[in-house]
Structure formats: structure tokens, C-alpha cells
Amino acid sequence: MVVLLLSVPLAQAAFSQQLQTDPLASWNEGPAKAALNQFVHATTDQANPNFVPPEERIATFDQDGTLWVEHPIYTQIVYCLDRVPAVVKARPELANVEPFKTVLSGNREAIAKLSIQDLYEILAVTLSGMTVDEFQVEVKKWLASARDQRWHRRYTELVYEPMLELIKLLRANGYRTYIVTGGGQDFVRVYSEQVYGIPPEQVVGTAGGTTFGFDKAGRPILTKDPKLLLNEDMAGKPVGIHLMIGRRPRAAFGNSVGDRQMLEYATIDPGARLGMLVLHDDAKREYAYGPAQGLPDTKVGAFTQALYDEAKRRGWIVVSMQNDWRRIFAFGDGS
């Protein structure tokens, strides 16, 4: 019994210490932080009329621009471009065929001008033909060596600390946290557990088909097909959520028009529901883009004025990176 007797004051000390630690320490005080805390409190307090039973506590997060940097180019596109030389080595006939020729040239201006159709072709070729296990090994290797151009950091370091805290806070309160991304499901699953604490089965992403078979040693393999099965963008997000989760989220987090339908799906209904959009308005510490509030438009992650207006109308929280986030990255303030 000695251990038990001792454990009581120890537990109390740990608890009061926990109370003193702010789970959203990277957030500045303000309406966004207050709304997040209030939502967690209301939905987990059985005495609150907005209490949500544990099994219904589902929170969905877009990834690019919501959990990590998406500007000036989606990380997975960088991966695919980097893979082109290896693919051409295996299939030399592609060396003189566009768009592979342009990618191999290394001419950044020309690469930046590739069309969406060109990109799809590059994606199809670099993301299929291998087994899912081989793909996982390749992505892991790339993530370990590749560095971004601005901070010279691994891409998995470019995650937003305030969002990691929010994910943890929700999980600590019984929420199951899902990534719902236009990015590749197989790609994101490689690092989601390590980076976000989100296991592969809670990653819903754009996915191609796979084909079941056996390798020469008789071991079962799944080979990645170029055929698109799920496109987890725009209206594809609620569709994917229904397919993969089968429940309507209580909270959804995004940053662009690609997340609009997911937020609508999660929030338009009575009861406690929360929608949140990250506004990239911090050119100094990260980037500033999107026509909302007069920021420059880009082709990546558009936060349009119409989306901004809808957010205001529906009561979605618009998070200003500049004002609401005390700290952006774990490695520093990004400035």
C-alpha cells in the first residue's frame, strides 16, 4: 500500500502541473484559440447540451497548407519531379518525350510552366508500377534526404506547431483525428504516424487502384496502378470521408477552396460543430497568398474571397497565421 499512498500526492502534482501547461501554447490569446478551447470543452462535458459521445468525435484535417507548408509547390509534386530521373533510367524511351524531357532539363522556369495535364502524366508515371512496399521505401528515403529551398529543412519539419498542438488536444479529449488530403494516400501514410501521430488507417487521400499478386518468391504484393480511384479534393472530400470513415466529422480544418465541401459537410447541422480555415497572411514567417483580404492569388491552395465570405457567414474560424500563431515551426519562428 505504500506505493498507492505515495502515488496520490504524485498524481495531484502531475495534474496541477498539467493544468499549468497550456496545450495550445503556440497560439496567441484571441477569438480563434478561445473558440477551439470552448469547442473541446463543450463537446466533452457531459453536463453541456453540446456534449458529443466519444464514438462521434471525429475531426478531419486537410494537410497541404493546413498542417504543413504547401507553397510554392506541393511537397509531393517535388517528390514526383525528383523521381523522374530514376523512372527514365528504367524506361529510357521517356527521355525524349514531354513532359519528362523538360523535367530532366532541370530548367526551373520551364518546369514551373508545365500544365496540369503534364503534371498528371508525371504523377501517373512516378506513383505507379511499383509495389506499395517499394513505394514506401522510396518515399522514406527521399524524405530523409530532400530539403526545401527556403529553410533547408526536411519537409516533415515544415509542419505547423500550433496545428500539432491542436491535433494532440483533440486526441487527448477522445477525438479521432483524420487527415483528409488531396495528396496521395500512400505518400502521406509513410510519415503520418511519426509526424502527426495519425496512423495510416486514419489517412484519407487521393488514391489509385492496386493489383494483388505474388512476387517471384511467392510473397503477396500489391502493385500500384495508374488508375485514379479517389480524388480527395473539393466534393471528393465528403465522399472519401463517407467511404473511409462512415461518420460525419464534428470538426474540420482546411485552408483553401479544396476544403470547402468538407467544412460544409462537417458543420452544417445542429449541435456543436466546428470549421476552421488557416489564412496564410504571414509573408515574413511563412507565406502570404490567396485573394481573401487582398493577398496575392496563386495556383496553390487558393483562399478565395468567396470562401472567406462563406466562412464569415457560417461561423467558421479564420485563423490568421500572423496574429493567431505565436510560433509556426518547432525549429524556430520561421523569420
Place this chain on the structure above:
Amino acid sequence: MVVLLLSVPLAQAAFSQQLQTDPLASWNEGPAKAALNQFVHATTDQANPNFVPPEERIATFDQDGTLWVEHPIYTQIVYCLDRVPAVVKARPELANVEPFKTVLSGNREAIAKLSIQDLYEILAVTLSGMTVDEFQVEVKKWLASARDQRWHRRYTELVYEPMLELIKLLRANGYRTYIVTGGGQDFVRVYSEQVYGIPPEQVVGTAGGTTFGFDKAGRPILTKDPKLLLNEDMAGKPVGIHLMIGRRPRAAFGNSVGDRQMLEYATIDPGARLGMLVLHDDAKREYAYGPAQGLPDTKVGAFTQALYDEAKRRGWIVVSMQNDWRRIFAFGDGS
């Protein structure tokens, strides 16, 4: 401290009572039961070389014929046939068109002779066109009123008690239990939590697409499309497992050639892995069918001789319902 002091003997009493209760009480002693217990023990004992870390503990179960009765006709097909009058009421032009005309006639012999193509047509019409919420309401209503022809029980009562015990045992040992079914994902999700304790997000099934939109009141809806997205049978099972779970199961349970690839995927690899097939050899308490061991062949859930031979070769457990199961249903012995 009084409460704490009292709680120790109470906890000890509860623990020893638990030890005395056999979690697989509906299983007869024998090699099948022993292998199941041994697998659970080996994979959850950290000192055992076959220990499996909790995040990798995934067990997948076929449904029809593995968890509940599939003979003489899949339950979901009964549902679809029962839905035909309501569909024809809404679309009277179908009344004189085959195969709907035959279904409306109520002529059982003629209905039994419908082709697979006819059935697909009936499935497409009765499982699409409504919102996913409407579909859920319809299925719930049907499950509450429909009764099977032999036992005059609700279909959800025709679940195998030994398998329910096994699911619970695995879950109590940190396994996440998934249904991977050729049946409709939306259909099974309606009752999976209540019947099997398996939440909707852990049901992987044949799935059509859905379309996102809004109803007249402005609330978000998903409408079920007739387009097939995932066919969770045969080689579609490992494909669906990768898509929806993203991990390879450690244990897989089935009863027919439709489960072969799932068992291969789960079991062919070093380390502790378990495959199990239910053999329907109990005509008295349930049904006896499948060419394995000279039972009559049927079009439903074929347990072929080739599958039987593969099971023996790969060390999959073949469960004889007659010999291995002390009790089949919760409502009695089925005889």
C-alpha cells in the same frame, strides 16, 4: 483512502473471476480453439519472439458465412428483393420490365433462377438514388421487421456466437477488428457496431460512389450512385484492406474462395500470422455445403476442394462447425 483500500480486494476478485471465465466458451476443446488461444498469447506476450506491437494488431473478418448465416441466400439480396415493390411504386415504368416483373410476381422458383446480371440490376436500383442517411433508415427498419425462413429470427440474430467470442477476445488483447465483406459497406455499417461491436470506420465492404450536394433545406447530403467503386471479393479484399486500413492484417477469417486472397495476404510472411476458414458441415444446427469434404456445392460461399487443400498446405485452421463449435447461436443450438 478508504475507497482505494477497498478497491484492491475487489479488483483481485474481479480478476480471478475473469480468469475462471473462458472467453471462448462456445468453442469445444480441440486444435482450432488451442491455435486461436495460442496465437493471442504469443502475439501479446512481450517476451515471446512472435510478439506483435499493438499498432500492428489488425484482424479482418469476412461476414457472410463467417460471422453470420449466408445460406440459402445472402441477407442483403433478401433486402434488395424486399425493396423492389417500393422502388417500383416510385418508378412504375419498372413494373413490366425484367427482372423486376419476376420479383414482383413473388414466384420463388422463378426468382431463384434469376441470373447474376439480373441480380446486379436489382442491386443497382435498390441500393442507389437515395441519400446515405435515407438508406440507413430504410435498412434499420427492414432489419427490425424482416425474419429468416428457417428460424423465424431477425437476421442480426443469425450471428455465430463462437465468432463473436473470438472478436471480443482479440479486441480485449489490443487487436482492431475489421469486417472485410463482399456485402455492401453502407449496409453492414448500419448494424456492425450493435451486432459485432465493430464501428462503421472498421467496415470495409463493396461500395458504390456517392455524390455530394444539398437538400432543399440547405443541409449537406451524399446521394448513393449506381457506380461500383470497390468490389470487396476475391483479389478485391487485399486491395480494399490496403486502401482502407493501409496495414497488412495479422489474422484473417473467412469461409469461401472469396476470402482466399485476403488470407494469403494476411498470412504469407514470417512471424506470427493466423488464417482461419469456417467449414459449414453442420446440416442439423446450421447448413452443410461446399465441395470440400464431399459436401454439396452451392452457388453461395463455395468452400472448394482447392481451397481446402491450400488451407492444409498453408497451415490455415479449418473450423468444423459440427465439431469445433459447442454452440452456434445465442438463441439456442440451432437444431
